[in-house]
Amino acid sequence: MKIGKVIGNVVATRKDERLVGYKLLIIREMVPDGTGSLQSVEGAVGTSVVVDLVGAGVGEMVIFCSGSTARASAGDGRAPIDGAIVGIIDTVDVY
Amino acid sequence: MKIGKVIGNVVATRKDERLVGYKLLIIREMVPDGTGSLQSVEGAVGTSVVVDLVGAGVGEMVIFCSGSTARASAGDGRAPIDGAIVGIIDTVDVY
Amino acid sequence: MKIGKVIGNVVATRKDERLVGYKLLIIREMVPDGTGSLQSVEGAVGTSVVVDLVGAGVGEMVIFCSGSTARASAGDGRAPIDGAIVGIIDTVDVY
Amino acid sequence: MKIGKVIGNVVATRKDERLVGYKLLIIREMVPDGTGSLQSVEGAVGTSVVVDLVGAGVGEMVIFCSGSTARASAGDGRAPIDGAIVGIIDTVDVY
Amino acid sequence: MKIGKVIGNVVATRKDERLVGYKLLIIREMVPDGTGSLQSVEGAVGTSVVVDLVGAGVGEMVIFCSGSTARASAGDGRAPIDGAIVGIIDTVDVY
Numbered sequence: 001m002k003i004g005k006v007i008g009n010v011v012a013t014r015k016d017e018r019l020v021g022y023k024l025l026i027i028r029e030m031v032p033d034g035t036g037s038l039q040s041v042e043g044a045v046g047t048s049v050v051v052d053l054v055g056a057g058v059g060e061m062v063i064f065c066s067g068s069t070a071r072a073s074a075g076d077g078r079a080p081i082d083g084a085i086v087g088i089i090d091t092v093d094v095y
Numbered sequence: 096m097k098i099g100k101v102i103g104n105v106v107a108t109r110k111d112e113r114l115v116g117y118k119l120l121i122i123r124e125m126v127p128d129g130t131g132s133l134q135s136v137e138g139a140v141g142t143s144v145v146v147d148l149v150g151a152g153v154g155e156m157v158i159f160c161s162g163s164t165a166r167a168s169a170g171d172g173r174a175p176i177d178g179a180i181v182g183i184i185d186t187v188d189v190y
Numbered sequence: 191m192k193i194g195k196v197i198g199n200v201v202a203t204r205k206d207e208r209l210v211g212y213k214l215l216i217i218r219e220m221v222p223d224g225t226g227s228l229q230s231v232e233g234a235v236g237t238s239v240v241v242d243l244v245g246a247g248v249g250e251m252v253i254f255c256s257g258s259t260a261r262a263s264a265g266d267g268r269a270p271i272d273g274a275i276v277g278i279i280d281t282v283d284v285y
Numbered sequence: 286m287k288i289g290k291v292i293g294n295v296v297a298t299r300k301d302e303r304l305v306g307y308k309l310l311i312i313r314e315m316v317p318d319g320t321g322s323l324q325s326v327e328g329a330v331g332t333s334v335v336v337d338l339v340g341a342g343v344g345e346m347v348i349f350c351s352g353s354t355a356r357a358s359a360g361d362g363r364a365p366i367d368g369a370i371v372g373i374i375d376t377v378d379v380y
Numbered sequence: 381m382k383i384g385k386v387i388g389n390v391v392a393t394r395k396d397e398r399l400v401g402y403k404l405l406i407i408r409e410m411v412p413d414g415t416g417s418l419q420s421v422e423g424a425v426g427t428s429v430v431v432d433l434v435g436a437g438v439g440e441m442v443i444f445c446s447g448s449t450a451r452a453s454a455g456d457g458r459a460p461i462d463g464a465i466v467g468i469i470d471t472v473d474v475y
Contacts, residue, residue, distance in 0.1 A: 001309070001333065001334040001335070001365075001366070001367055001368055002333055002334060003295065003311075003334060007127075007189055007190060008127065008131065008187065008188050008189035008190055009187075009188055010098065010158065010182075010184055010186070010187050010188075011184070011185045011186045011187075011188075012158055012182035012183055012184050012185060013183075013185050014149055014150070014182065014183040015149060015158070015181060015182030015183070016148055016149060016168065016181040016182065018168075019181060019182060024096070024158065024182075026098075026127060026187070026189060029329055031328060031329050031332045032292075032293060032311060032332070036293065041328070041329040043126060043136070044124055044126050044136040044140055044141055045140075045329055045330075046329055047126045047127070048096065048097055049096040049097060049098060049158055050096070053301055053365070054299055054300060054301060055299070058190050059190065063295065063297055063300070063309065063334055065365050065366070065367045066367055067162050067163070067164070067352055067353065067367060068162065068163045068164060068258070068352070068353045068356070068448070069352070069353060069355070069356045069365055069366060069367040070164070070365070070367075071163070071164045071167065072356065072363060072365075073301065073303075073363075073364075073365035078167060078168075079168075080096075080148070080160050080164055080165070080167075080168035080179065080181040081096070081160065081164060082096055082160045082161055082162060082164040082165075083096055084365065086300060086301040086304060086365040087295075087297035087299065087300030087301065087304060087309075088297055088298075088299040088300070089295055089296070089297050090296045090297060090298050091295070091296045092293065092294075092295050092296075092311070093293050093294055093295075093296075094292055094293035094311060095292060095293055095343050095344065102222075102284055102285060103222065103226065103282065103283050103284035103285055104282075104283055105193065105253065105277075105279055105281070105282050105283075106279070106280045106281045106282075106283075107253055107277035107278055107279050107280060108278075108280050109244055109245070109277065109278040110244060110253070110276060110277030110278070111243055111244060111263065111276040111277065113263075114276060114277060119191070119253065119277075121193075121222060121282070121284060138221060138231070139219055139221050139231040139235055139236055140235075142221045142222070143191065143192055144191040144192060144193060144253055145191070153285050154285065162257055162258070162259070163257065163258045163259060163353070163448070165259070166258070166259045166262065173262060173263075174263075175191075175243070175255050175259055175260070175262075175263035175274065175276040176191070176255070176259060177191055177255045177256055177257060177259040177260075178191055197412075197474055197475060198412065198416065198472065198473050198474035198475055199472075199473055200383065200443065200467075200469055200471070200472050200473075201469070201470045201471045201472075201473075202443055202467035202468055202469050202470060203468075203470050204434055204435070204467065204468040205434060205443070205466060205467030205468070206433055206434060206453065206466040206467065208453075209466060209467060214381070214443065214467075216383075216412060216472070216474060233411060233421070234409055234411050234421040234425050234426055235425075237411045237412070238381065238382055239381040239382060239383060239443055240381070248475050249475065257447050257448070257449070258353070258447065258448045258449060260449070261448070261449045261452065268452060268453075269453075270381075270433070270445050270449055270450070270452075270453035270464065270466040271381070271445065271449060272381055272445040272446055272447060272449040272450075273381055286404075286428065286429040286430070286460075286461070286462055286463055287428055287429060288390065288406075288429060314424055316423060316424050316427045317387075317388065317406060317427070321388065326423070326424040330424055330425075331424055338396055338460070339394055339395060339396060340394070348390065348392055348395070348404065348429055350460050350461065350462040351462055352447050352448065352462060353447070353448045353451070354447070354448060354450070354451045354460055354461060354462040355460070355462075357451065357458060357460075358396065358398075358458075358459075358460035369460065371395060371396040371399060371460040372390075372392035372394065372395030372396065372399060372404075373392055373393075373394040373395070374390055374391070374392050375391045375392060375393050376390070376391045377388065377389075377390050377391075377406070378388050378389055378390075378391075379387055379388035379406060380387060380388055380438050380439065
């Protein structure tokens with residue numbers, strides 16, 4: 001999984017019907033530095049669109065997963081989903 | 096998923112028969128900057144060939160998925176597909 | 191999927207028996223520039239070994255897929271294959 | 286698989302219920318140089334969140350796997366997991 | 381698949397029991413240049429840990445696969461494996 005921050009959302013009226021009912025959120029990956037502070041990862045590597053499985057909102061720090069894991073985690077596992085928020089972060093500790 | 100722009104298409108007469116009937120589109124990944132404007136991702140990282148599942152055309156902004164999710168989303172899930180357009184974007188908002 | 195050019199081949203006499211009968215080709219990813227001309231992607235990102243499912247030869251421009259999609263596309267889906275050529279390209283158009 | 290060092294942990298009270306009971310650890314990939322010494326891989330490429338399947342603790346050198354392999358390895362294979370520690374390293378030898 | 385050179389090994393006494401009996405080898409990806417000579421890919425991109433399915437040893441040039449393909453190729457497909465050597469290379473030809 002990766003740590004990310006929800007930075008926005010996408011609206012798509014015309015879409016695969018199996019996506020109906022999912023919030024499509026834009027997420028930016030965050031990486032902890034040596035002190036545990038989270039640094040934003042810019043550009044294509046750090047940015048993707050995910051569905052929300054846990055009630056996350058814009059600005060929140062979350063855990064998200066990718067690939068077939070995201071698909072298998074959402075609904076019946078057959079929606080065209082390859083990214084999903086699966087947790088809302090309380091604290092990050094780096095030692 | 097990723098945000099992308101359809102920039103072209105590929106014609107391949109000789110191909111795996113399970114690909115017959117699919118439009119093969121060239122997609123370029125787009126990443127929102129801090130204002131929500133979409134910036135093109137050049138080169139190998141940002142460019143791939145996908146099938147279209149929602150009636151997208153050249154120049155449109157779309158959502159696409161990758162890997163086994165794309166394969167599972169298209170037809171009976173057995174075609175040699177690892178990228179698929181699954182939504183046409185109305186708006187992108189970044190906060 | 192990705193666009194690639196077949197640039198060579200690998201011979202491996204000792205191999206997993208499920209690979210017997212497959213041609214092992216070296217492929218270099220190609221990315222269209224703004225005019226539709228295909229530019230070679232050098233190095234690790236752009237180079238891999240794939241099996242050929244459509245009768246492609248050295249020098250040809252092809253479409254190839256990766257990961258579980260390549261495996262599922264070849265034979266009974268159980269061979270140790272994570273890259274496969276699935277189409278031979280006639281034309282690439284970028285708008 | 287990859288070699289990694291456990292550098293921290295994440296607490297997420299609100300999460301997909303299938304993650305309950307798993308320790309969420311932050312891992313940094315390590316790469317051996319020519320002498321076998323392990324060098325840390327900084328940034329997004331080298332950092333992820335994984336579950337622990339073998340009792341690893343902060344500071345330990347481990348082997349971790351990714352993607353559907355991590356998911357299939359944990360419990361009944363249906364939890365939203367795409368990274369998992371599967372071994373604790375005794376020695377690394379590079380020749 | 382990728383071309384790689386076996387450069388070392390990892391010993392892990394405490395590990396997922398489904399890994400018992402597998403040799404854990406460190407592999408470095410190799411990429412052919414224009415003449416067919418193989419160049420080493422340093423760093424995180426080029427380095428991983430794989431199991432050996434074909435009797436490869438340190439110093440040998442091999443073909444390895446990744447992800448769910450490696451898992452599906454090893455034993456009953458349920459071990460926590462995401463990289464596997466599936467062939468030992470005799471020759472590489474680049475045209």
